[in-house]
Amino acid sequence: MELELFITPLLLFLFSIFILFRGKKKPDRLPPGYLGLPLIGQSLDLLKALKADKVENWFQEKITKHGPIWKVGLFGYPTVVLNGPTANKFIYTFDGNILTNTQPPSMSRIIGSKNLSELTGNDHKRVRAALTSFLKLEVLKQYVAKVDEEIQHHLQTHWHGKHEVQVQPLIKTLTFNVICSLLFGIERGPKRDKILPHFKHMIEGVLAIPINLPFTQFNRGILARRKLVPIILDLIREKREALEEQKQQANHHKDLITELLCMRNEDGSTTTSDEEITDNIILVMAAGYDTTSALLTFLVRLLANNESIYSTLVHGNASYLRFYCYHCKKQEKIAKNKAHGEALTWEDLTKMKYMWRVASEMLRINPPVNLNFRRTMQDIEYGGFIIPKGWQVLISQSMTHMNNDIFQDPTMFDPKRFEKHAPQPPPFSFVPFGAGSRMCPAIELAKMEILAMMHHLVTRFTWELVKKDESFKRNPMPEFDQGLFVRIKPTKA
Ligand code: HEM
Numbered sequence: 001m002e003l004e005l006f007i008t009p010l011l012l013f014l015f016s017i018f019i020l021f022r023g024k025k026k027p028d029r030l031p032p033g034y035l036g037l038p039l040i041g042q043s044l045d046l047l048k049a050l051k052a053d054k055v056e057n058w059f060q061e062k063i064t065k066h067g068p069i070w071k072v073g074l075f076g077y078p079t080v081v082l083n084g085p086t087a088n089k090f091i092y093t094f095d096g097n098i099l100t101n102t103q104p105p106s107m108s109r110i111i112g113s114k115n116l117s118e119l120t121g122n123d124h125k126r127v128r129a130a131l132t133s134f135l136k137l138e139v140l141k142q143y144v145a146k147v148d149e150e151i152q153h154h155l156q157t158h159w160h161g162k163h164e165v166q167v168q169p170l171i172k173t174l175t176f177n178v179i180c181s182l183l184f185g186i187e188r189g190p191k192r193d194k195i196l197p198h199f200k201h202m203i204e205g206v207l208a209i210p211i212n213l214p215f216t217q218f219n220r221g222i223l224a225r226r227k228l229v230p231i232i233l234d235l236i237r238e239k240r241e242a243l244e245e246q247k248q249q250a251n252h253h254k255d256l257i258t259e260l261l262c263m264r265n266e267d268g269s270t271t272t273s274d275e276e277i278t279d280n281i282i283l284v285m286a287a288g289y290d291t292t293s294a295l296l297t298f299l300v301r302l303l304a305n306n307e308s309i310y311s312t313l314v315h316g317n318a319s320y321l322r323f324y325c326y327h328c329k330k331q332e333k334i335a336k337n338k339a340h341g342e343a344l345t346w347e348d349l350t351k352m353k354y355m356w357r358v359a360s361e362m363l364r365i366n367p368p369v370n371l372n373f374r375r376t377m378q379d380i381e382y383g384g385f386i387i388p389k390g391w392q393v394l395i396s397q398s399m400t401h402m403n404n405d406i407f408q409d410p411t412m413f414d415p416k417r418f419e420k421h422a423p424q425p426p427p428f429s430f431v432p433f434g435a436g437s438r439m440c441p442a443i444e445l446a447k448m449e450i451l452a453m454m455h456h457l458v459t460r461f462t463w464e465l466v467k468k469d470e471s472f473k474r475n476p477m478p479e480f481d482q483g484l485f486v487r488i489k490p491t492k493a
Contacts, residue, residue: 031385033070041073050474056398069383079392083399088428092436102375106210110221112279132441134259145343150178166483167300171293179288185255198224232278290477292446294368304465335459352451357415363432367397400429463488
């Protein structure tokens with residue numbers, strides 16, 4: 001039923017793109033494969049594989065049939081699908097003016113045309129530099145206590161005293177709150193509460209079929225953006241006024257918006273316009289919301305099912321740790337050195353090496369972002385084939401993450417793969433955060449949130465899954481069918 005509701009608007013959307021490509025002369029040396037039905041190509045097959053989290057199987061079937069480079073019609077565009085570390089390197093490092101980022105049309109309409117993922121060349125470099133000047137480690141280190149405070153408040157409000165919690169939606173709200181507080185300086189209170197529902201509608205709109213009719217999800221997303229933009233412009237105005245009042249004493253790294261307002265060109269003019277700040281605030285909210293929360297939800301599920309990893313994490317009793325990892329302080333020990341409610345420090349996070357290995361292994365097996373699309377601005381040659389101008393190029397992280405030649409026994413969950421002395425995977429084969437000029441600029445922030453939240457969870461609660469075999473779909477972000485309900489108990493002090 002869900003799929004049927006999806007097909008009609010998809011057909012309408014794809015028809016316009018079909019008209020665009022109809023009648024264009026195909027160059028020689030195209031990769032093998034079938035573009036499939038006009039307009040739809042094999043989009044529905046891919047969506048089905050995504051929903052069942054079977055993208056690797058879908059890719060593998062085509063590779064067996066056509067070889068490592070093949071073509072297919074996806075979401076209205078002829079697409080060449082590539083696979084392996086060399087292909088990853090090609091996609092991530094090729095000239096960004098020729099192989100540009102491509103997003104669904106709904107993205108620029110709702111997130112805004114000046115958002116980083118829509119920009120190319122010098123504009124991309126300039127706005128990205130502005131974002132990374134706040135998201136870099138030296139700046140973020142100062143904010144561990146702030147992230148910790150949000151997490152502790154979240155646990156106190158939504159977990160303590162409860163018998164059952166629905167993990168994924170709760171953690172999404174947590175990641176939203178962390179971003180509001182840390183990046184935008186919007187503290188708990190009515191302003192934050194006012195933003196959240198508009199933001200949720202916007203995210204649903206971005207992931208919807210772009211049919212702008214009353215009552216469609218896409219339309220709700222556009223309306224939500226219209227309500228959100230004046231709130232953000234007000235926020236920018238308030239921060240600009242505060243900066244003018246404080247003049248020299250102002251702390252530029254107070255939050256991301258203040259940082260962006262302070263950045264200046266050589267001639268003293270601002271580097272980023274208010275429109276760019278607005279669109280990128282919305283982008284950062286969206287990019288940080290589903291990704292980190294998906295990883296945290298996978299980790300909660302893992303620890304409910306895997307006694308040995310849970311125990312190693314909390315008590316540090318795995319025998320190999322004694323030989324290889326004497327620096328890996330178990331979470332219990334870190335907690336015991338703290339007064340009740342005392343915030344974690346940057347130093348505490350640096351001791352959580354085993355926890356990050358577990359998270360990295362989860363990123364390998366279940367990367368929250370699993371498909372990267374690009375579009376060609378001119379004909380490109382790759383692997384002896386031509387990828388014509390205007391076509392899409394696609395890779396999936398899972399194709400290298402689950403490759404037996406790169407990660408032995410790839411379906412086995414084994415954090416030892418990420419030990420310091422373990423053989424390193426070849427370059428561009430472990431890419432949960434992408435690579436090159438569009439690599440996720442917020443890795444350190446994501447890491448900080450993951451380590452702090454998991455530390456507080458494992459030291460305060462034990463839990464079991466309410467539904468042992470609850471599965472998830474990729475929409476395209478991973479969504480657990482029932483939001484992953486767990487039964488929780490506080491740990492004995
Ligand atoms: C576990 C968490 C996360 C994962 C797995 C992840 C993954 C990714 C990946 C794979 C890309 C590159 C996409 C491409 O090359 O097409 C990306 C880009 C991006 N991510 Fe993340 N991300 C995470 C968390 C975050 C957070 C918390 C934020 C912000 C607060 C964020 C902001 C961004 C932005 C702005 C970009 C676009 C960069 C550009 O186009 O230059 N991400 N992310």
